[in-house]
Amino acid sequence: MTLFDRLKQLLGGSQAPPSPSGEEKKSSAACKPISCMEAIAKVHEYLDGELDGVSHEEVAHHFSICKKCYPHLRLEERFRELLQRSQEGEACPERLREQVLELLAAEAGESR
Amino acid sequence: MTEPGKEPTRKADFHEEALPHMDAVFRFVLRLSASRDVAEDIVQETFLRAFRSWDKYTPGTQCKSWLFTICRNVFLRQRERGQRHDEIVSENVDRSSGPFDVVNPVWVGAMKADPEGEFFDSIVDDVVLQQIQGLPEDYRTAVLLSDLEGFSYQEIAEMTDVPVGTVKSRLFRGRRILQGALYDYAVSMGYIKGSADET
Numbered sequence: 001m002t003l004f005d006r007l008k009q010l011l012g013g014s015q016a017p018p019s020p021s022g023e024e025k026k027s028s029a030a031c032k033p034i035s036c037m038e039a040i041a042k043v044h045e046y047l048d049g050e051l052d053g054v055s056h057e058e059v060a061h062h063f064s065i066c067k068k069c070y071p072h073l074r075l076e077e078r079f080r081e082l083l084q085r086s087q088e089g090e091a092c093p094e095r096l097r098e099q100v101l102e103l104l105a106a107e108a109g110e111s112r
Numbered sequence: 113m114t115e116p117g118k119e120p121t122r123k124a125d126f127h128e129e130a131l132p133h134m135d136a137v138f139r140f141v142l143r144l145s146a147s148r149d150v151a152e153d154i155v156q157e158t159f160l161r162a163f164r165s166w167d168k169y170t171p172g173t174q175c176k177s178w179l180f181t182i183c184r185n186v187f188l189r190q191r192e193r194g195q196r197h198d199e200i201v202s203e204n205v206d207r208s209s210g211p212f213d214v215v216n217p218v219w220v221g222a223m224k225a226d227p228e229g230e231f232f233d234s235i236v237d238d239v240v241l242q243q244i245q246g247l248p249e250d251y252r253t254a255v256l257l258s259d260l261e262g263f264s265y266q267e268i269a270e271m272t273d274v275p276v277g278t279v280k281s282r283l284f285r286g287r288r289i290l291q292g293a294l295y296d297y298a299v300s301m302g303y304i305k306g307s308a309d310e311t
């Protein structure tokens with residue numbers, strides 16, 4: 001609010017303070033903080049890349065500044081890393097791969 | 113029936129686009145079925161069916177999810193033939209009290225002793241796979257498809273023929289059960305100190 005607007009208010013001016021411009025509204029909405037409960041409720045969707053109703057930046061920002069909520073995120077991340085690690089290097093047995101190729105070759109031969 | 117001249121192209125396309133997913137299909141059905149023999153049968157059946165239906169598939173679209181859908185259907189059909197029935201979720205297994213239980217009670221205990229989750233590093237792969245195996249099938253499928261294979265909620269919904277909301281619910285519950293089981297294991301092995309408040 002400008003000094004001129006403040007003076008108008010003090011002097012009982014009938015004009016309302018100017019409403020925020022479209023850009024100011026957008027900027028204000030983007031920076032809107034989310035609560036701890038909302039951040040924790042959204043942690044799965046955040047890690048899955050499937051957020052709905054709240055932006056990735058808003059959730060990321062909360063976890064980056066909230067010491068209480070950060071461990072929830074960290075534990076979920078470590079859990080997912082563990083699942084991923086558990087199947088690393090597990091490949092289809094070579095014998096099975098060859099059997100599949102033989103089946104496909106036979107099928108292709110029969111369909112001619 | 114495919115025209116004779118187009119057979120080599122069809123075969124080459126299938127080899128190039130579908131066969132690279134064989135490892136992933138094998139891993140998925142191994143976790144689903146808990147039997148190596150059954151998994152191998154299903155992998156063979158899956159790729160044979162996929163090859164036969166290859167003209168129905170649009171090249172360059174989601175081949176992996178298409179294969180997984182076929183695989184899962186083969187698994188379900190085989191299971192029905194074998195007359196196996198899925199386990200019922202026991203109240204003792206599912207610690208999550210429902211969708212309103214936002215804060216994971218397991219993490220409350222873990223955060224006090226090990227907020228960085230380093231105890232996870234001590235858990236060997238076999239234990240993790242065993243615990244995944246212990247999940248009810250619907251939850252296991254959702255966790256496998258999302259956390260191990262990286263499919264989106266929408267893809268999982270289409271593959272399992274349920275709404276996205278159901279996928280989210282199954283993931284939520286499946287992960288909670290798994291986390292509880294792995295945490296209990298870690299406490300029993302001394303990888304993390306258990307919370308005194310736990311029952």
